[in-house]
Amino acid sequence: MGDVTKREGISVGLIGLGVVGSGVARILLEKADVIARQVGATLTLRRAADLDEAKGHSSLIPPHVFTTNARTLLEDPEIDIVVELIGGEAPAEGFIREAIARGKYVVTANKEVLAKHGPELLALADEHRVGLFYEASVGGGIPVIAPLKRNLQVNTISAIHAIINGTTNYILTKMEKDGLEFSTALKEAQDLGYAEADPTSDVEGYDAAYKLAILATLAFRVDVRAKDVYHEGISRLAYQDFRYAKELGYAIKLLAIATQEGDSVQVRVHPTFVREDLLLAKVDGVFNAIQVDGDLTGPVIFYGRGAGSLPTASAIIGDIIQAAQSIQLGLPPGPQPKLDTSRKVTPMSDLRTRYYMRMTIADSSGVLAQFAKVLADHSISISSAIQTEVDQSANTAEIVVMTHPAQEAAVQSSLEEMRSLEVIKEIGNVVRVEDWGAE
Amino acid sequence: MGDVTKREGISVGLIGLGVVGSGVARILLEKADVIARQVGATLTLRRAADLDEAKGHSSLIPPHVFTTNARTLLEDPEIDIVVELIGGEAPAEGFIREAIARGKYVVTANKEVLAKHGPELLALADEHRVGLFYEASVGGGIPVIAPLKRNLQVNTISAIHAIINGTTNYILTKMEKDGLEFSTALKEAQDLGYAEADPTSDVEGYDAAYKLAILATLAFRVDVRAKDVYHEGISRLAYQDFRYAKELGYAIKLLAIATQEGDSVQVRVHPTFVREDLLLAKVDGVFNAIQVDGDLTGPVIFYGRGAGSLPTASAIIGDIIQAAQSIQLGLPPGPQPKLDTSRKVTPMSDLRTRYYMRMTIADSSGVLAQFAKVLADHSISISSAIQTEVDQSANTAEIVVMTHPAQEAAVQSSLEEMRSLEVIKEIGNVVRVEDWGAE
Numbered sequence: 001m002g003d004v005t006k007r008e009g010i011s012v013g014l015i016g017l018g019v020v021g022s023g024v025a026r027i028l029l030e031k032a033d034v035i036a037r038q039v040g041a042t043l044t045l046r047r048a049a050d051l052d053e054a055k056g057h058s059s060l061i062p063p064h065v066f067t068t069n070a071r072t073l074l075e076d077p078e079i080d081i082v083v084e085l086i087g088g089e090a091p092a093e094g095f096i097r098e099a100i101a102r103g104k105y106v107v108t109a110n111k112e113v114l115a116k117h118g119p120e121l122l123a124l125a126d127e128h129r130v131g132l133f134y135e136a137s138v139g140g141g142i143p144v145i146a147p148l149k150r151n152l153q154v155n156t157i158s159a160i161h162a163i164i165n166g167t168t169n170y171i172l173t174k175m176e177k178d179g180l181e182f183s184t185a186l187k188e189a190q191d192l193g194y195a196e197a198d199p200t201s202d203v204e205g206y207d208a209a210y211k212l213a214i215l216a217t218l219a220f221r222v223d224v225r226a227k228d229v230y231h232e233g234i235s236r237l238a239y240q241d242f243r244y245a246k247e248l249g250y251a252i253k254l255l256a257i258a259t260q261e262g263d264s265v266q267v268r269v270h271p272t273f274v275r276e277d278l279l280l281a282k283v284d285g286v287f288n289a290i291q292v293d294g295d296l297t298g299p300v301i302f303y304g305r306g307a308g309s310l311p312t313a314s315a316i317i318g319d320i321i322q323a324a325q326s327i328q329l330g331l332p333p334g335p336q337p338k339l340d341t342s343r344k345v346t347p348m349s350d351l352r353t354r355y356y357m358r359m360t361i362a363d364s365s366g367v368l369a370q371f372a373k374v375l376a377d378h379s380i381s382i383s384s385a386i387q388t389e390v391d392q393s394a395n396t397a398e399i400v401v402m403t404h405p406a407q408e409a410a411v412q413s414s415l416e417e418m419r420s421l422e423v424i425k426e427i428g429n430v431v432r433v434e435d436w437g438a439e
Numbered sequence: 440m441g442d443v444t445k446r447e448g449i450s451v452g453l454i455g456l457g458v459v460g461s462g463v464a465r466i467l468l469e470k471a472d473v474i475a476r477q478v479g480a481t482l483t484l485r486r487a488a489d490l491d492e493a494k495g496h497s498s499l500i501p502p503h504v505f506t507t508n509a510r511t512l513l514e515d516p517e518i519d520i521v522v523e524l525i526g527g528e529a530p531a532e533g534f535i536r537e538a539i540a541r542g543k544y545v546v547t548a549n550k551e552v553l554a555k556h557g558p559e560l561l562a563l564a565d566e567h568r569v570g571l572f573y574e575a576s577v578g579g580g581i582p583v584i585a586p587l588k589r590n591l592q593v594n595t596i597s598a599i600h601a602i603i604n605g606t607t608n609y610i611l612t613k614m615e616k617d618g619l620e621f622s623t624a625l626k627e628a629q630d631l632g633y634a635e636a637d638p639t640s641d642v643e644g645y646d647a648a649y650k651l652a653i654l655a656t657l658a659f660r661v662d663v664r665a666k667d668v669y670h671e672g673i674s675r676l677a678y679q680d681f682r683y684a685k686e687l688g689y690a691i692k693l694l695a696i697a698t699q700e701g702d703s704v705q706v707r708v709h710p711t712f713v714r715e716d717l718l719l720a721k722v723d724g725v726f727n728a729i730q731v732d733g734d735l736t737g738p739v740i741f742y743g744r745g746a747g748s749l750p751t752a753s754a755i756i757g758d759i760i761q762a763a764q765s766i767q768l769g770l771p772p773g774p775q776p777k778l779d780t781s782r783k784v785t786p787m788s789d790l791r792t793r794y795y796m797r798m799t800i801a802d803s804s805g806v807l808a809q810f811a812k813v814l815a816d817h818s819i820s821i822s823s824a825i826q827t828e829v830d831q832s833a834n835t836a837e838i839v840v841m842t843h844p845a846q847e848a849a850v851q852s853s854l855e856e857m858r859s860l861e862v863i864k865e866i867g868n869v870v871r872v873e874d875w876g877a878e
Contacts, residue, residue, distance in 0.1 A: 027735070031593055038592055038776065135590060141736030143582075143590035151574060151582035153477055154470055154756040279742065282721055296466070296753035297580030297743060303718065304739035314735035317593040331770050337477065 009042040010324045013073040013104075015095055016085035017050035017061065020109060020136075023313035024083060025060050028320075035317070039324040047073040074098050081323050083316060084108040093117055100124050100132065105323040109136035109312055115210035115226035118217060122336045129332035133319035138164060138211040141311025142304040143318075144290050148218050155294030157219040160258040161434065164211045166286035166306045167195045167202035168234050168254040172271075173284045176242045176251065182235055194286055205231035205269040208256045216258035216267050219292065221340050224258075224267055228345040232270040241358060241429050244386065244400050245273055248356075251281035255434065264346045273356050273433040349409035354383070354435060356402055358428035359418070363390050363397040367423045371399070374417050378410040396425050402433065448481040449763045452512040452543075454534055455524035456489035456500065459548060459575075462752035463522060464499050467759075474756070478763040486512040513537050520762050522755060523547040532556055539563050539571065544762040548575035548751055554649035554665040557656060561775045568771035572758035577603060577650040580750025581743040582757070583729050587657050594733030596658040599697040600873065603650045605725035605745045606634045606641035607673050607693040611710075612723045615681045615690065621674055633725055644670035644708040647695045655697035655706050658731065660779050663697075663706055667784040671709040680797060680868050683825065683839050684712055687795075690720035694873065703785045712795050712872040788848035793822070793874060795841055797867035798857070802829050802836040806862045810838065813856050817849040835864050841872065 012028065014021055028035070028045050036042050048061050049070040056066035073079060074095065082099035084106060086092050093113045099106050100121065108114070113121070114137050125132040135145045163169050167189055174185035186203065189195035201207045209229035216224040234254050245252050255272040258265070274281040279301060283289040288306030293299050305311040326333055361367045368387065375382060386400040403411075411430070418424045451467065453460055467474070467484050475481050487500050488509040495505035512518060513534060521538035523545060525531050532552045538545050539560065547553070552560070553576050564571040574584045602608050606628055613624040625642065628634035640646045648668035655663040673693050684691050689712040697706045713720040718740060722728040727745030732738050744750040765772055800806045807826065814821060825839040842850075850869070857863045 027593065034593060040773070141733070142739055143586035146590055147582035147586060150761065151585055151754065151757040153760060154466065154473060155753055279718070279721060282718060294580070294753060296749040296756075298747075298750060300581055300741075300743035302739075302741060305737045308737075310735040311737060314594055314733060315590065317735075318590040321592060322589065325773060329770060329773070331768060334479070334764060334768070 009044055010039065010081065010327055011044050011046040011079050012081045012083060012320065013046060013076065013079040014048040014083045014085065015070045015073060016087070017048055017052070017055040018085065019309040020312045020316070021048070021050070021085040022060060023309040024085065024316050027313055027317050029060070031317075035321060038321050039328055041324065041328050043320070043324055046079055047076060049073050070095055074102065079104060080327050081105045081107060081320060083320065084110055085316070087112070089113060089116060096121060096132070097124065100128050100130055103128055103130060105130045105133070105327060107133045107316055107319040107323055109134070109316060111137040111207070111210040111214060112226070115213035118214065119223055119339060126335045131323050131326055131333040133323055134214070135319050136312050136315035138214055139288050139290055139302065140304070140306040140308060141314040142288060142290070142302045142306065143315070144215070144302045145218065147302070148215070148292065152292060152294050152297060152300070155296050157292055157294050158260060159293045160212070160215050160219055160256070160290065161280060162212070162215065162256045162288070162290040163253055163280060163283050164256050164288050164290065164306060165202055165205075165208040165254060166288055167199065168208070169283065169288070170194050170286045171203075172234060172237070172252060172254065175237065175239065177284075179239055181239060182237060203235055204233035205254065208254060208269040212256040212258055212267055212269055215256075215290070216265070217339070219258065220260050220265055220343075221337055222260070222265050222343045222345075223339045223341060224265070224345060228267060230268040230270070230348040234271050236429055237271055237431075238429065240398070241431065244356070244358065247386070248273070248384075248402060249276050250274060250433070251276050252431065253280060253283070255280070257434070260343075263343050264350070265343055266346050266351060268348060268351070271431050273431055275435060349407075349412070351408040352405050353408070354403055354405055354433035355411055356400070356431045356433055358398065358400045359424055360396050360426040360428060361399055362423040362425060363395050364423070368399065370421065370423055371418070374414050374421070375403070378406075378414040380404075380406040380410055380414060398428070448483055449478065449520065449766055450483050450485040450518045451520045451522060451759065452486040452488070452515065452518040453484060453522045453524065454488045454509050454512060455526070456487055456491070456494040457524065458748040459751045459755070460487070460489070460524040461499060462748040463524065463755050466752055466756050468499070470756075474760060477760050478767055480763065480767050482759070482763055485518055486515060488512050509534055513541065518543060519766050520544045520546060520759060522759065523549055524755070526551070528552060528555060535560055535571070536563065539567050539569055542567055542569060544569045544572070544766060546572045546755055546758040546762055548573070548755060550576040550646070550649040550653060551665070554652035557653065558662055558778060565774045570762050570765055570772040572762055573653070574758050575751050575754035577653055578727050578729055578741065579743070579745040579747060580753040581727060581729070581741045581745065582754070583654070583741045584657065586741070587654070587731065591731060591733050591736060591739070594735050596731055596733050597699060598732045599651070599654050599658055599695070599729065600719060601651070601654065601695045601727070601729040602692055602719060602722050603695050603727050603729065603745060604641055604644075604647040604693060605727055606638065607647070608722065608727070609633050609725045610642075611673060611676070611691060611693065614676065614678065618678055620678060621676060642674055643672035644693065647693060647708040651695040651697055651706055651708055654695075654729070655704070656778070658697065659699050659704055659782075660776055661699070661704050661782045661784075662778045662780060663704070663784060667706060669707040669709070669787040673710050675868055676710055676870075677868065679837070680870065683795070683797065686825070687712070687823075687841060688715050689713060689872070690715050691870065692719060692722070694719070696873070699782075702782050703789070704782055705785050705790060707787060707790070710870050712870055714874060788846075788851070790847040791844050792847070793842055793844050793872035794850055795839070795870045795872055797837065797839045798863055799835050799865040799867060800838055801862040801864060802834050803862070807838065809860065809862055810857070813853050813860070814842070817845075817853040819845040819849055819853060837867070
């Protein structure tokens with residue numbers, strides 16, 4: 001502040017030289033002219049750190065820039081902007097915290113750190129009058145954080161419905177279109193590099209839950225953390241579920257849903273029946289889409305590649321340019337909006353929605369009535385039912401019902417009761433249904 | 440600059456109290472708290488001007504705020520931000536120019552002024568160190584100008600494919616889904632308030648052309664003006680065209696297309712066959728969608744309500760907040776990126792694309808060969824042909840062909856030649872086909 005001397009150039013330090021980090025380093029070099037024009041100063045990659053010594057022998061990162069020790073970079077007073085791309089909670093969070101405390105701007109793609117420690121880190125950045133930018137943490141190359149922060153800021157946002165994990169969307173698309181089983185589709189995703197060797201974080205919804213916590217905090221100005229987000233993965237889905245969904249007019253997507261109504265805030269990630277005429281039902285493969293419902297705008301959807309080296313690097317570089325402009329002008333970004341701590345996340349058991357249920361029942365008279373009675377006893381009413389596929393040899397039948405809106409707690413206890421009924425052979429699957437309109 | 444005294448409040452002047460203007464005034468009042476928190480200062484609507492005296496008798500605009508004379512507002516030194524919402528070229532352009540020259544920030548939704556005078560007005564704003572914001576000029580409440588400017592700025596953008604006129608998209612959707620003729624669908628749109636009494640600007644593609652000029656200038660950093668944009672309306676489309684399109688696997692949309700390849704920049708608005716598996720083909724009713732293809736991000740799509748009082752007001756208020764933050768911090772926005780004047784818009788005749796052609800021909804032997812020869816003589820090759828609907832009484836048949844990529848100039852001269860052939864009774868329609876992939 002008050003420093004009117006234009007700087008000669010701005011120095012960047014990069015922690016993590018994986019696919020995204022290397023992409024960022026390459027673009028900083030190859031598009032140096034474009035970037036310099038936009039910032040009004042040259043950006044130099046002064047230091048790049050990676051634990052893997054071999055990363056120091058590439059043409060991209062000269063030996064004098066490379067270090068295996070991230071501290072070298074944090075302690076370098078010449079570095080203005082630290083770009084953290086190692087992912088995971090520790091040591092990334094400590095690096096970010098220290099960089100901020102040393103007065104450096106930070107750009108990160110780290111959804112886990114943001115979802116667990118975002119509000120503290122943003123407050124720390126305010127205190128040190130630097131910026132903490134995280135556009136790349138959600139939706140890869142799709143601009144969504146900045147539009148939420150800036151353009152939609154006067155809207156009261158009632159809901160976010162998002163496909164924010166490309167890996168699971170790829171798997172679900174394969175299951176739906178090619179009739180693959182989950183394990184086969186997962187294997188294919190792994191072979192193509194869309195899924196990790198250990199796919200837990202994607203497949204069980206952790207990744208989407210982190211991203212949803214970030215979006216909900218921003219959209220509702222409520223403190224939503226990773227641990228507040230209910231999440232359920234896609235591994236229980238079977239081919240029949242897609243067949244029935246289609247018959248009923250739905251696609252199945254792993255949706256991240258955040259809603260607010262009065263004091264109630266709900267955040268959840270789970271497989272969801274999405275009406276097939278909605279645009280989100282048509283988002284296939286590794287693509288992401290984030291629908292934001294504002295009171296003024298109505299539904300707005302942001303769509304694109306949610307992952308990958310170049311799309312993510314695009315978001316990172318966009319943030320680096322904004323950080324650099326802010327430094328170049330000698331002006332820290334304005335303070336973060338205060339979070340409303342009076343509103344809390346509502347427990348999942350309070351959810352009211354519709355449900356799809358697929359059961360294997362004994363094929364004898366009175367069983368359907370028994371099943372219906374359990375639902376009725378829990379105030380769950382059936383909107384439609386399909387009974388199909390009698391298995392003569394096992395003497396069982398498969399039944400599918402769609403319910404009217406019911407309470408999650410009631411549904412869970414009805415399922416508990418069904419497990420104890422001998423005539424209900426197997427609870428095939430239960431999937432929540434969203435009938436919100438996009439148009 | 441250098442003025443560190445925090446201001447007491449920021450004063451807004453509003454020109455034009457139509458539906459959008461009234462919406463803006465209402466939101467400034469009703470959401471004053473939210474806005475003040477984000478700006479760090481109170482925003483006051485100090486003056487509102489409208490030629491219609493009756494607008495001064497609403498509870499929204501107190502008498503001491505209302506004026507029928509926009510000059511009162513321009514000449515008021517206390518007003519920091521002028522919001523221009525009268526639309527049209529004159530006198531709006533003069534008001535904007537004068538407001539800037541008097542050191543005021545300007546927020547506008549005026550696509551015509553931007554598409555005709557944007558570069559000069561932005562340069563004037565740079566010179567006077569104020570901001571000229573125009574998010575609402577394209578896509579209503581959908582954030583697209585700011586993301587293009589900020590988040591996607593490091594991308595080299597190869598193409599924009601956009602549905603940016605809700606009126607025509609509504610009409611086309613009605614023609615496609617309900618089998619209405621153009622005139623009936625237009626009438627329905629007018630009854631619903633989606634189309635003006637004089638629908639020329641929407642229906643003939645002027646509105647979309649203005650918006651495309653704005654987007655192309657921003658995306659390509661080339662000086663593209665309204666007059667550079669080829670545009671063709673939707674009034675020639677007939678019900679059969681939708682039927683054939685469906686049969687061939689396409690939807691028909693009024694697309695605004697901007698492409699750059701090397702030194703060639705193409706900008707055009709016309710009815711287009713869009714492959715039905717692409718998301719843009721699924722954008723129905725009054726909704727808009729803008730697809731931007733970046734070298735790093737790949738395709739990114741922004742979707743939402745492209746018009747209407749509240750969505751447009753949302754974009755306007757978003758811009759007002761940014762203007763106010765900039766004023767509050769005593770810091771003008773950075774200069775606009777320089778436009779590359781070496782690249783010019785390529786003439787439409789240079790376009791290479793595929794074409795759909797529907798003709799009524801004499802139903803006698805040799806006619807198809809004659810038709811095919813005309814195309815072949817112009818190096819246009821046919822990829823598929825459908826001959827249907829022989830009209831026994833008139834002794835004519837309808838033929839539909841899809842061509843391989845061909846030159847626009849060649850297609851136009853082949854049509855010229857066909858008009859002189861007696862066996863070709865009528866050139867039903869010719870529609871360009873886009874086979875670009877979104878995924």
